[in-house]
Amino acid sequence: MPHYSIPNTAAADIVTFRVCDMLCGLDIVDVQEIKRVHQITAVHRAPPEVRGVVNMRGRIVTIIDVRQKLGFTPAADGPALVIIVPHRDELLGLLVDDVDDIVRAEPGTLAPAPDNLKGVERELFCGVLKLDSALVAILDRSRVVERNVSPRPTQ
Amino acid sequence: MNQVTSRTQPKRNGKATAAAPSTARTSSDVNAAIAIIHEVAKGNLDLAFDNERLAKDPLMAALRQMVTHLVTSFGEVLTSSTLIDRSSATTNSTSKALRDNAVSMQKTIAAAVSSTEEMRHNMNSVSASTEELSANMQSIASAARQSNTNVDSVQVSIKELTTASRDIAENTARATTISKKAMADVTSALSLVSELNDAAKAIDAVTATISEISDQTKLLALNATIEAARAGEMGKGFAVVAKEVKDLASQTNTATKGIQGKIGIIHEVARRTSDAIRAINDVMKEVNEAVTSIAAAAEEQSVTTDSIGQNVVSTTERIKEMSNSVSEGALAVQDVSKSILDVTNLSTSVAQSMASLNRNALEVKADTAASYAQALEVVSQGADIKRVVARVKLPPQVASLGKNATLQLCRFTEDFDVMSTQMNDDHKRIFAYINTVHQRVKEKSDPATLLPTLKELGEFTRLHFQREEEAMQAANYQGLPQQRSAHEKLLSKVAQIIGDLDKGADVDMLEVMTFLKDWLTTHILVMDKEYGPTLHEHGIS
Secondary structure, eight states: OOSSOSSOSSOEEEEEEEETTEEEEEEGGGOOEEEEEOOOBOOTTOOTTEEEEEEETTEEEEEEEHHHHTTSOOOOSSSEEEEEEEETTEEEEEEESEEEEEEEEOTTOEEOOOTTSOHHHHHHEEEEEEOSSOEEEEEOHHHHHOTTOOOOOOO | OTTOOOOOOOOSTTOOOOOSOOOOOOHHHHHHHHHHHHHHHHTBOOOOOOHHHHHHOHHHHHHHHHHHHHHHHHHHHHHHHHHHHHHHHHHHHHHHHHHHHHHHHHHHHHHHHHHHHHHHHHHHHHHHHHHHHHHHHHHHHHHHHHHHHHHHHHHHHHHHHHHHHHHHHHHHHHHHHHHHHHHHHHHHHHHHHHHHHHHHHHHHHHHHHHHHHHHHHHHHHHHHHHHHHHHGGGGHHHHHHHHHHHHHHHHHHHHHHHHHHHHHHHHHHHHHHHHHHHHHHHHHHHHHHHHHHHHHHHHHHHHHHHHHHHHHHHHHHHHHHHHHHHHHHHHHHHHHHHHHHHHHHHHHHHHHHHHHHHHHHHHHHHHHHHHHHHHHHHHHHHHHHHHHHHTSBOOHHHHHHHHTOOOOSSOOOGGGOOSOHHHHHHHHHHHHHHHHHHHHHHTTOOHHHHHHHHHHHHHHHHHHHHHHHHHHHHTTOTTHHHHHHHHHHHHHHHHHHHHHHHHTOOOOHHHHHHHHHHHHHHHIIIIIHHHHHHHHHTTOO
């Protein structure tokens, strides 16, 4: 459950990022930091969306491919941009294509997710942010990090 | 009644001496006289006279004189007719032969005339041909001179061509140098472009680094914002700083993108420049190859034109030689033409001479025919005379003398008597010399053989004239100076004739003989007979 209500009554800072050209967002409260990782150590027999783990200042971070989570083709190998999200006691890294900016969501700019999102995708999003030029799909952090929730592969 | 015998007696001064004084003429005297007259009338002159009657009867004496005269005259006539007969026979055969010769000569000459005419015609046509040949040679000579001029101009053209080839060679060499330099420039330009590219790449690397740094800075800014958000109130200042940093990163990013764009343009330009330079380089290479091949061709052409030039030079030499030969040939032909013209003129004059010779020959033919005819006439007249004389019976010795007379150019007769035995003998001897020479001339002896005889004649005549002049001197003959001058004239003429014969000059002996006979007979008959009486009075015999 997000920290904010929809529509929000208070302003919020949203970290906007791109996943396969889809503009998504996360509440800044949920984000620890943004990091560029170079070497992901693969984990044997892990779920497909788990790309592996990295060592960040001594702590283990599990890298999750958001693209796969959202049903896009998996990200390429090599250095990647990861959003470090704390979850319970561990750190998760959401592998995204690009990080745009941190935008302020003024009160009333958050809206519920539209009904035409189907299936699992709908569940991952908890709302949209209306910007001047774009719509940001706010991800539900807890839903995204949940295991065993894999959408059917889409085109 | 030939009882009367008589003898011919030389007359003295042509007067008959009278017999005894007149006595009565008896009838037998008359009969005897009549008988004599009858005999004479019958033509019988072989008569004897009775001496008694001669002494008694002047008529008989007169008759005897007459008969004597007649005998003498007829004897002479017989002699003359015999001589005429002989000489006319000779003359006849000679003039017949002459006429035959003249006829054949005229025929020969006529043939020669026609040959000469033909020759003249031929010479004319040869002359015309030679003129033509000369003209042709002249035109060939002028054509050769013309071709010589043409060859000269060809030579000039070849020299110009050679010069042009050399110019081309020089120019292509220069072009090659220039294009080589150009290629070197291109190479250096390409290396410069390459350096530019490298520089651009370096800038690229730098901008990439800057970009990375910018990204890192952005991340840093974001993380700073996140931390600031986490820090709550305390983090607000930090959030401002984070935002500034984020803006900086963003600017950097934009600038870097701008630089990258410019770098991209530089790359593009450099690439295009490089392509252009390469294209130029390729063109330069082609130009260089073309220039090199032109240079090679020009060199070849230069060599070829050189050899052509030399060929032309030697050809010119030969043409000049040929031209000279043709000119000489033309001159030679001109000379030949002149010579032929001379020969033609000569043959024309020869033809004219032949024509006149032919006319002469025709005249000679006519003359010889006439002379032959006359000779025949003479022969027939001689025969007539003979017949007349034959009718007269002459005393035997007279008759035989007459019949046996030999032909003499000069005959000493009573007419030549100058009343001096010495002089008459001299005259007879002179006549004998002349006859001997004349005989030899008739026998067609070599004139050289006559020379001694003539010399003797000359010498003897000189002696005789001397005797005459001495006698005339002694007799105080008035006509001596004239005689002397006449003698001198004759002697000098004879000396001249002898001199001519000595030199071997062509002397007409017949003419000489005739002249001598005429001169001597006239001189004796006219001038010498005059001194006769004077010498005789002075007792010179």
